[in-house]
Amino acid sequence: MHVRSAHRSLLVVGSVAFDDIDGPFGLHRDLLGGSASFIARAAAYFTKHVSIVAVVGDDFPKHQLDELTQLGIDISGIERAPGETFHWAGRYAADLATRETVETRLGVFANFQPKLHEAHKDAQLVLLGNIDPVLQLDVLRQVRAPALVALDTMNLWINIKRDDLVKTLAKVGTLMINDEEARQLAEEHNLRRAAGKILKMGPSSLIIKRGDAGALLFHGGGAFAAPAMPLSEVKDPTGAGDSFAGGLLGYLAYAGDLSPSTIRTAMIMGSVMGSFAVEQFSVDGLCGLTTEKIQQRFDALAELAHFERVRL
Amino acid sequence: MHVRSAHRSLLVVGSVAFDDIDGPFGLHRDLLGGSASFIARAAAYFTKHVSIVAVVGDDFPKHQLDELTQLGIDISGIERAPGETFHWAGRYAADLATRETVETRLGVFANFQPKLHEAHKDAQLVLLGNIDPVLQLDVLRQVRAPALVALDTMNLWINIKRDDLVKTLAKVGTLMINDEEARQLAEEHNLRRAAGKILKMGPSSLIIKRGDAGALLFHGGGAFAAPAMPLSEVKDPTGAGDSFAGGLLGYLAYAGDLSPSTIRTAMIMGSVMGSFAVEQFSVDGLCGLTTEKIQQRFDALAELAHFERVRL
Numbered sequence: 001m002h003v004r005s006a007h008r009s010l011l012v013v014g015s016v017a018f019d020d021i022d023g024p025f026g027l028h029r030d031l032l033g034g035s036a037s038f039i040a041r042a043a044a045y046f047t048k049h050v051s052i053v054a055v056v057g058d059d060f061p062k063h064q065l066d067e068l069t070q071l072g073i074d075i076s077g078i079e080r081a082p083g084e085t086f087h088w089a090g091r092y093a094a095d096l097a098t099r100e101t102v103e104t105r106l107g108v109f110a111n112f113q114p115k116l117h118e119a120h121k122d123a124q125l126v127l128l129g130n131i132d133p134v135l136q137l138d139v140l141r142q143v144r145a146p147a148l149v150a151l152d153t154m155n156l157w158i159n160i161k162r163d164d165l166v167k168t169l170a171k172v173g174t175l176m177i178n179d180e181e182a183r184q185l186a187e188e189h190n191l192r193r194a195a196g197k198i199l200k201m202g203p204s205s206l207i208i209k210r211g212d213a214g215a216l217l218f219h220g221g222g223a224f225a226a227p228a229m230p231l232s233e234v235k236d237p238t239g240a241g242d243s244f245a246g247g248l249l250g251y252l253a254y255a256g257d258l259s260p261s262t263i264r265t266a267m268i269m270g271s272v273m274g275s276f277a278v279e280q281f282s283v284d285g286l287c288g289l290t291t292e293k294i295q296q297r298f299d300a301l302a303e304l305a306h307f308e309r310v311r312l
Numbered sequence: 313m314h315v316r317s318a319h320r321s322l323l324v325v326g327s328v329a330f331d332d333i334d335g336p337f338g339l340h341r342d343l344l345g346g347s348a349s350f351i352a353r354a355a356a357y358f359t360k361h362v363s364i365v366a367v368v369g370d371d372f373p374k375h376q377l378d379e380l381t382q383l384g385i386d387i388s389g390i391e392r393a394p395g396e397t398f399h400w401a402g403r404y405a406a407d408l409a410t411r412e413t414v415e416t417r418l419g420v421f422a423n424f425q426p427k428l429h430e431a432h433k434d435a436q437l438v439l440l441g442n443i444d445p446v447l448q449l450d451v452l453r454q455v456r457a458p459a460l461v462a463l464d465t466m467n468l469w470i471n472i473k474r475d476d477l478v479k480t481l482a483k484v485g486t487l488m489i490n491d492e493e494a495r496q497l498a499e500e501h502n503l504r505r506a507a508g509k510i511l512k513m514g515p516s517s518l519i520i521k522r523g524d525a526g527a528l529l530f531h532g533g534g535a536f537a538a539p540a541m542p543l544s545e546v547k548d549p550t551g552a553g554d555s556f557a558g559g560l561l562g563y564l565a566y567a568g569d570l571s572p573s574t575i576r577t578a579m580i581m582g583s584v585m586g587s588f589a590v591e592q593f594s595v596d597g598l599c600g601l602t603t604e605k606i607q608q609r610f611d612a613l614a615e616l617a618h619f620e621r622v623r624l
Contacts, residue, residue, distance in 0.1 A: 046624075094501070095501045096501075189406070189407045189408075190543075190544060190545075190546065191524070191542055192542040192543060192544040193544050195542075196544070210525065212503070213522065213525035213526070214525070214526075214537070214539075216542060218542075222615065222616075223542055223616055224616060224617075224618075224619070225526075225539040225540075225542075225616050225617055226619075227526075227537040227539070227617075228537075230503055230504040230507075230528060230530075230535055230537075231502075231504060232502060232504040232505050232508070233502075234502065254624075261619075261620055264618070264619040264620070265619050265620050265622050267619075268619055291624050294624060295623065295624050298622070298624075299621075302619075302621050303534065304534075304535055304536060304537050305536075305537055305539075305617055305619075306536075306576070307536070307538075307573075307576040307577050307579075307580055307614075307617075308573055308576070308577050309611075309614050310577050310610070311607065312358075312566075312603050312606060312607050312610075
């Protein structure tokens with residue numbers, strides 16, 4: 001892949017975890033998961049300047065960390081703490097459209113206090129995965145002059161830490177959440193009006209992830225709808241949104257600019273990486289991809305969305 | 313609007329009805345409704361060769377029929393029978409995303425036996441709105457050599473008349489249904505696989521309507537995703553799918569060809585007309601539009617969906 005810019009570094013702050021996934025394909029235990037695992041893997045196809053800030057327990061296998069290093073990902077910000085790695089158990093409905101949390105064991109994540117190395121403070125793109133908004137704000141106080149800060153969150157934080165979240169949002173460039181979270185945060189069902197309210201909270205752009213309905217971008221200049229690839233094989237939606245975010249930010253690092261046109265293309269790259277992620281369990285769908293395979297799916301999405309502009 | 317072809321006639325077979333719509337905006341009684349009412353109005357912006365085949369009761373106001381005539385719609389196939397016009401009452405949830413049927417009074421529709429005039433038998437585009445599949449098949453036996461037959465149906469017929477529906481589908485070019493109906497008809501949750509199964513039942517193309525998530529087209533040659541316009545004002549989703557179908561078939565009549573490229577553009581015109589329909593109650597959103605307004609929304613959808621094709 002031709003790297004047009006080697007200057008865009010991407011800092012990913014998030015979780016590295018183990019997941020137990022139950023659903024129509026049976027129970028799969030101890031799968032590698034966590035937002036940072038998906039984000040960094042997806043982004044690493046586009047840029048060799050991805051750094052993870054996260055924490056794992058002393059039970060976390062060294063070979064999993066070695067694998068990240070082999071992918072060119074900087075793991076110097078992954079702290080190893082005494083205790084158990086964050087563990088999440090979820091169960092999907094037969095249609096894979098809804099899921100419930102069966103168990104959450106925070107383990108070492110309970111005391112996670114992200115402390116950035118000097119080198120990481122100069123990151124130009126910062127992606128704050130879904131963690132406590134207090135910690136997200138704490139990271140933002142440590143970075144020096146990022147060109148873009150993107151943030152993910154979830155219903156839990158909207159419910160129990162709304163004030164902290166709102167405070168953090170005021171310092172964020174791009175918020176990436178799903179449609180239900182957008183409705184909840186804005187207290188408004190209509191997505192377009194919800195977007196308007198959220199943009200007044202601080203972010204200059206809002207990306208609403210809608211699963212197999214694609215993703216919507218709202219910003220001062222308008223809106224963009226990125227389609228999702230209709231897939232015949234979906235095994236595990238876990239990490240789809242994170243893979244989307246990783247592809248998006250990874251492409252921005254690769255492209256080296258943040259123009260509206262580049263951001264649209266980056267969302268399609270996000271859709272590409274999300275589509276690969278859900279075809280297999282854990283991060284498997286993001287393993288062993290090539291520039292050619294990524295380009296093929298990008299082209300397929302371009303073909304899926306193409307229509308002639310006509311004049312009546 | 314420049315008419316490139318005056319030869320494509322569109323025959324719409326469906327219902328003309330009164331609706332009571334309850335929901336977050338209160339109860340609205342005796343609104344003009346029915347599939348043919350929406351389809352014909354949406355299509356009439358694109359072609360002056362729209363004919364309706366339907367039945368109304370002796371309670372149906374003459375001025376409503378006159379209005380159709382003024383729009384250039386041929387109403388010679390609307391039969392007036394003794395009895396009450398078809399009446400549907402529905403209630404929408406606060407989010408307008410789900411609805412339940414409160415009451416259905418078939419009235420004169422119970423004995424509807426569409427009998428085509430000679431002129432209508434030569435229609436080149438035939439749109440069979442959501443009625444009993446036995447009646448739909450009966451219409452198909454009467455038309456001579458249509459270039460395209462499109463059909464809508466609903467969960468009721470999939471449930472109680474599956475065999476008749478399957479028999480009818482074997483003679484249809486394009487099936488237009490929503491995502492839940494597609495899953496139910498194919499007995500398969502995954503939409504791409506459901507589409508594959510449905511295309512084996514006869515139709516050469518399948519259009520899956522997904523409300524504010526847009527519409528998907530599946531055919532032998534691939535897939536197309538038409539976006540929906542994110543609207544800040546949605547008052548009444550009733551008739552959205554019919555307006556989509558009317559815009560689509562109307563544009564096909566206007567364009568005068570059925571090439572894959574024209575069909576994609578036609579789906580966008582469908583999305584345009586569906587978006588106008590939901591902004592107001594009944595058919596009001598389809599009234600008083602101009603070529604300029606339609607073009608503006610088409611351009612807005614083109615802008616919404618636009619992204620640069622890049623090579624990695």
